[in-house]
Structure formats: structure tokens, C-alpha cells
Amino acid sequence: MNVLVLGAGQLARMMALASKPLNVNVRAYDVGSRTVVDPLNLAQSYGDLAEGIAFADAITAEFEHIAHDVLAQCEASGKLHPSSQAIKTGGDRRLEKGVLEQCGVANAQHKIITTEQDFADAISELGLPLILKSALAGYDGKGQWRIKDASQAADIWKDIEAFFAGANEPAAQAVVAEQMVPFDREVSLVGARDAKGNTQVYPLVENHHTDGVLTVTVALAQNEALTAQAKAMFDKVADALNYVGVLAIEFFQVGEQLLVNEIAPRVHNSGHWTQQGADTCQFENHIRATTGMPLGSGELVRPTAMINILGEDEVPSEVLSVPSVHLHWYGKGKRAGRKMGHINLSADTNKALVERLYQVAQLLPSAAFEDIQQYAAELAKKY
Structure with missing residues (x-):
């Protein structure tokens, strides 16, 4: 089975890594160079888009802002999942708002x-x-x-x-x-839907942003009623788009009500924790959905958190001395604010995870991770 991913960044890379055990081969279309490459070795080229389409049994995307002529060419092949309209909806807030209104899903x-x-x-x-x-x-x-x-x-x-x-x-x-919504916190739900309409969703997670960029996601045992509310909204949106693949929805939580902030028609930064904390990670489930395989469970295996590494090409090796800590580097050149990698950390209980998050935050350089240290300290007070 062969998959072509539109986009050759870290999400295509992680899809390729998750595909290896499934015996699925992944190539990526670099929208900048307009060539097909190996997402694990960008120097390896396989020709142009037409050759990539011919190679693929299924085509998907790692981001929303893809040229419409590229989407049209891929859709004409009958292999593109999710559809070009779903991808465009994630890249145009006017279309996004239209879908939310059509579904009767609460938003600002x-x-x-x-x-x-x-x-x-x-x-x-x-x-x-x-x-x-x-x-x-x-x-x-x-x-x-x-x-x-x-x-x-x-x-x-x-x-x-x-x-x-x-x-x-x-x-x-x-x-x-x-x-402007006076929200209590920002949360998100990542889920997968196959071509038959079956869905698997991951737990609702809490997100922390710094200057508008996601820096920490925490997946804990959550309020079941709130998760059910999020899943109902996910199903409405996914059904309206006839969606195939992984879809993320970001919410504002106001009391016990959720308001949709944004939708992302792809694997998502707030789902990276699933690599260590879920029964089946979001990258594998996206490949399963787009190639017609049965979906894997999104069940929380253990409380897990993700820390984004922004603009730094190294972190102290001491973080790996903390139990159940895993580093994921993207192989990128260093640039201020760039998503260079992430750290996943897990524990057996919510309290233990929060304590471990604080421990890891203290090991990271304060100049680059000061806000994360403050967030970890505040979260620790709740547990």
C-alpha cells in the first residue's frame, strides 16, 4: 500500500514513521520544490506530482494551505482523502464558519x-x-x-x-x-473517521498557548460529559464534510459549554501526545482511515503531556532521565519560533503526570521555556 502526503514537513514525517509497521510506504509532495520526496530523507526525490499520484493508492495532506490546482489534480484521481473541499474548509475561516452554522455547532x-x-x-x-x-x-x-x-x-x-x-x-x-470569548480554558478533540462513517475519538485535552502558539497539551482523565459534548460536535462536523482521516477541533470552554474555535482537517499538534498516551496514535489512525483499514482505538492508555520545542535544536539530555519521557525531533534547521520537535511524557495518574511535567519543565532552559515552567507550576496547584 502506498500513500502520498501533500506537504513534506514534520507531520508527513510522523505519518511515515507510523506507517512502517503497517507495511505502508509514504512519500511526500514538497509544495515548495513541486517534487515528490521521501519524508524521512528529503534529499531523495521521486519526480513530480503526476508521478506521485501514479505511485499512490491513497493521497492525503499534512496542512490546509495547498494550491487549488494541486488539490484538483489529486481529487481527479479519486484517491484524495479527505476531500479537497474539506481541506479548503480548514484553510478558509469563511468556509469553516459556514460548516459550523450548517451543523448547528456552537461557536463565537x-x-x-x-x-x-x-x-x-x-x-x-x-x-x-x-x-x-x-x-x-x-x-x-x-x-x-x-x-x-x-x-x-x-x-x-x-x-x-x-x-x-x-x-x-x-x-x-x-x-x-x-x-472575544471569556473562556475558562482552551481544549481540543482529535478524532478519526473512515469512509463508512465510523469514528474513533481521543480524550478531550487541555492546551496552553504562548503568544498564540501551542506550547503544552495535557491529556488527563477528563469530565466524561464534556468529552461527550465534544464528540457530538466532532461527529456533526465530520459527517457534514463526509470526512475521511483525522480531524481536530479546537474549543473554548466556558463553564460547561464548548464553543468551536477552529477546525483542522489533518493530524494536529495537540494530538502528538497520542504517540505515547493512546492505544493507537493519531498518525497511524490517519493512515488507517485514508487507506481503508479499520480504525484503532483512541482510548487513553495513561495520562500524557506534550511540550513543543520552539526555536531550539537541543534540550538538556537530563530530561531523558525522567521516567516515561520521549523526545521527537523533526530534523529541521534552527530558526526562532520554529517547531523543531516535541517532548512527550507520561505517568500512571493525573497527579503523577502533573508532577512529572513540572519536573521536566524545571530541567528545560528557562529562557526558552519560562512560560511552560509557569504553566506547570499553576497546574500542579490543582492536583
């Missing part, structure tokens, strides 16, 4: 902005404060603005106008204005 009140009048109407109709997100190409905190006071409006609109003028996406750019 919002308005689409393409003109200065739309901007003024959003402020008037939704009230302040607002968060404004680019419809296309925004990720990891980029392409976003916050307006808390009407006095900021003129300057922010000038910035958005300049953003529109510099846009080079295939579709017209826009901004989605959302009411």
Missing part, C-alpha cells in the same frame, strides 16, 4: 469583513472587544488583530487594508470578526 458570534463598512458594522453589531482573524493564511497567531476600544478602530482598519492589498492567495482575502 461573528461577521465577515471585506470593506470598511463591514468593519464598522461588526463593531456595532458584535460589540467590543473583538478578535479579527484573516480568512486565509493565518496560523499560529499570525494574521490577527484585537480591538478593545473604539479609538483603535482607525489604525486597525488601516492595517487590515494594507494586509488586503498585500494578499496573494488564490481567493479574495477577508477577515472574520469574532466576539
